[in-house]
Amino acid sequence: MADTVAKPSWQKDSAKEHVLVEARNIGVQREGRWLVRNVDLKVHQGEIVTLIGPNGSGKSTTAKLILDLLHPDEGQVILRPQLKVGYVPQSLVIDPSLPLTVKRLMVLTASYTDQQVTRALARTGASSCIDRPVQKLSGGEFQRVLLARALLARPQLLVLDEPVQGVDYAGEIALYELIAALRDELECGILLISHDLHIVMAATDTVICLNGHVCCSGTPGRVANTPEYRQLFGARAADTLALYHHDHDHHHHDDGSISGAGETCECPPEET
Amino acid sequence: MRAMVAGIGVALIAAPLGCFMVWRRMAYFGDTLSHSALLGVALGLLLQINIVLSVFVVAALVSVALLVLQRDDRLTSDTALGILSHSALALGLVVIAFLPGLRVDLMSYLFGDILAVSRFDIGVIYGGGLLILALLALIWRPLLAQTVSAELALSEGLNPQRANLVYMLLVALGIAIAMKIVGILLITALLIIPAATARIFSKTPEQMAAYAMLVGVGAVIVGLMGSMQSDTPSGPSIVVAALLFFLLGQLVGIVRSRSTRNA
Numbered sequence: 117m118a119d120t121v122a123k124p125s126w127q128k129d130s131a132k133e134h135v136l137v138e139a140r141n142i143g144v145q146r147e148g149r150w151l152v153r154n155v156d157l158k159v160h161q162g163e164i165v166t167l168i169g170p171n172g173s174g175k176s177t178t179a180k181l182i183l184d185l186l187h188p189d190e191g192q193v194i195l196r197p198q199l200k201v202g203y204v205p206q207s208l209v210i211d212p213s214l215p216l217t218v219k220r221l222m223v224l225t226a227s228y229t230d231q232q233v234t235r236a237l238a239r240t241g242a243s244s245c246i247d248r249p250v251q252k253l254s255g256g257e258f259q260r261v262l263l264a265r266a267l268l269a270r271p272q273l274l275v276l277d278e279p280v281q282g283v284d285y286a287g288e289i290a291l292y293e294l295i296a297a298l299r300d301e302l303e304c305g306i307l308l309i310s311h312d313l314h315i316v317m318a319a320t321d322t323v324i325c326l327n328g329h330v331c332c333s334g335t336p337g338r339v340a341n342t343p344e345y346r347q348l349f350g351a352r353a354a355d356t357l358a359l360y361h362h363d364h365d366h367h368h369h370d371d372g373s374i375s376g377a378g379e380t381c382e383c384p385p386e387e388t
Numbered sequence: 389m390r391a392m393v394a395g396i397g398v399a400l401i402a403a404p405l406g407c408f409m410v411w412r413r414m415a416y417f418g419d420t421l422s423h424s425a426l427l428g429v430a431l432g433l434l435l436q437i438n439i440v441l442s443v444f445v446v447a448a449l450v451s452v453a454l455l456v457l458q459r460d461d462r463l464t465s466d467t468a469l470g471i472l473s474h475s476a477l478a479l480g481l482v483v484i485a486f487l488p489g490l491r492v493d494l495m496s497y498l499f500g501d502i503l504a505v506s507r508f509d510i511g512v513i514y515g516g517g518l519l520i521l522a523l524l525a526l527i528w529r530p531l532l533a534q535t536v537s538a539e540l541a542l543s544e545g546l547n548p549q550r551a552n553l554v555y556m557l558l559v560a561l562g563i564a565i566a567m568k569i570v571g572i573l574l575i576t577a578l579l580i581i582p583a584a585t586a587r588i589f590s591k592t593p594e595q596m597a598a599y600a601m602l603v604g605v606g607a608v609i610v611g612l613m614g615s616m617q618s619d620t621p622s623g624p625s626i627v628v629a630a631l632l633f634f635l636l637g638q639l640v641g642i643v644r645s646r647s648t649r650n651a
Contacts, residue, residue, distance in 0.1 A: 180539070183539075183543045184543075185539055185542055185543060201543065203539070203540060203543040203544070205537055205539050205540055205543075208536075208537050208540070210536055211411055211412075211413065211535075213410050213411050213413075213584075213587060214411040214535065214536070214593060215587060215590040215591050215592055215593060215595065215596050216536070216592065216593065217591055217592060220591075220592045220593070221536070224529075224532065224533050224536060224540075225529065225533045225540065225541060225544040225545075225546055226544065249591070269544070
C-alpha cells in the first residue's frame with residue numbers, strides 16, 4: 117500500500133485494550149487424557165499469530181477453545197467484549213446431495229446484500245466463482261470463498277484453521293499474501309493454524325509451537341533460533357527424516373501429561 | 389377426491405422434510421421413526437387414544453432416545469438407529485398380540501388406507517402440515533447451516549442443536565400424519581424419492597425443496613389415478629409413481645450431462 121508508515125500502528129502500542137483475545141493456561145481433557153494443557157496465548161489487533169505443530173498436537177482444539185466451541189476444563193479464555201469473530205473451519209466437506217452455489221453459501225448464516233457478497237468475493241479474488249456449485253470448486257477457490265464468507269461479518273478477529281489445505285504450492289503463497297493483506301486492510305487480528313512451516317514463518321508476527329502444550333513461542337526470528345524450531349526446520353529441509361526430534365526439557369506421555377527434564381521428545385512425523 | 393386432497397397434503401409436508409433427510413444422510417432415521425410408528429399404533433389402540441397423537445409421542449421419544457444414544461462414542465449412529473428401529477418394531481408387534489379380542493387390520497397401517505380418509509383426517513393433515521411447514525421455515529437457516537457445518541453455525545451465533553431437535557420432532561409429527569396415507573413401510577419413500585429426484589434440477593436448497601414438492605404432488609396424482617384404474621393398493625402405487633419420476637429425472641440428467649460434455 118502506498119500510504120503506509122514505517123511501522124503499522126499495531127507494532128507500536130502494547131496497550132492492553134488492543135488485546136482481542138487472551139487464553140490463560142487453558143486445557144481440555146477427554147476421558148482422562150489432556151488434549152491440550154497449559155496453553156497461554158494472546159492475539160492483538162493487527163497481529164498474525166500462527167499455531168504450528170504436528171497433527172494431533174491440539175491446534176484445532178485450541179482454536180475451538182478460542183471460538184467458544186469447546187469449553188476449557190482448566191484456565192479461561194477472555195474475549196474483548198462484543199468482539200466479532202470470523203471463522204474458517206478445517207476440512208469442511210459439503211455433501212454432494214446438497215445443491216449449494218457460492219452465492220447461497222455466502223448468506224448461509226446471516227443475510228447480506230448482493231453488493232456485500234460481491235465485494236467480499238472480489239476482495240479474496242473469488243468473484244468468478246459466484247454462481248458455481250461449491251462442490252465443483254478447486255481447493256484454492258473454496259478456501260478463498262470461505263475466507264470471503266468470514267469477511268462478511270466485518271470481523272475483528274479471524275480464526276483460520278489450515279486455510280491452505282488442498283491448495284498447491286504457488287496457491288499457498290498467494291493465499292498467505294492475501295491473508296497478510298487482509299490483516300493490513302481490516303486491521304484485524306488473525307489466529308492462523310498450520311502444520312506447514314516455511315511460508316507461514318514469513319507472514320506471521322508471532323509463532324506458537326504447539327505439541328499438547330506450548331513448546332516455544334515468540335517472533336519468527338526468536339523462535340527460529342530456539343533448538344526446538346531449528347530441529348523442526350532442519351527436519352523439513354532434510355526431508356528424509358521420518359521423525360524429527362526436538363530437544364525438550366520434558367517428556368510427552370500418551371495420556372497427555374508431561375514430565376521430567378532433559379529427556380528427548382519424539383514428535384510424530386509431519387505430513388507433507 | 390378426498391384421497392387426492394389428503395395425498396397432496398402429505399406430499400407437500402414430506403418433500404421439504406425429506407430434503408433435509410437426504411442432505412444429512414438420515415434416510416435410515418426416517419425408517420427408524422416409521423418403524424416405531426407401529427408401536428405408536430398399538431399403544432394408541434391399547435390405551436384408546438388418538439392414533440396420530442400416540443404415533444407422534446412414540447416417534448418423538450425414539451428421536452430423543454437417538455440423541456441420547458448418539459452421545460455414547462462407542463456406538464455409531466447406524467448401530468443406534470438399528471437398535472431403536474427394530475426394537476420399536478418388535479415391541480409394536482408384541483403389544484399388538486396383547487390387544488384383547490381386537491383384530492387389528494395390520495395391512496392398513498403398514499401400507500396405508502387412503503380411501504378411508506375422513507374429513508377430520510384432512511383437517512389433521514392440513515392443520516398439522518401448516519404447523520410443520522411454518523416451524524420448518526423458522527428453523528430453516530440454523531438447520532441448513534448445521535447441515536453444512538455445525539461448528540460454523542455455532543461460531544456465528546446460531547443454535548444448531550435446537551434446530552436439530554425441532555427438526556426431529558417435525559419428522560415425527562410428519563410421519564404420524566402421513567402414516568394413514570402411505571403406510572408405515574412406505575413413508576420413507578415419500579420423504580426421500582421426491583427430494584432425490586429434485587436434486588438433479590436444483591441449484592439451491594430452496595429450489596430443491598420446491599421441486600421436491602412438485603414431484604411429490606405429481607407422484608400422488610399419477611399414483612392414485614393408476615391405483616383407481618388398475619385397482620392396485622394406493623400407497624404402493626404412489627411410491628411406484630414417485631420411482632418413475634425419479635428414473636425419468638435420472639434419464640434427463642444423463643442426457644443433459646452428455647450434451648454439455650459434447651458442447
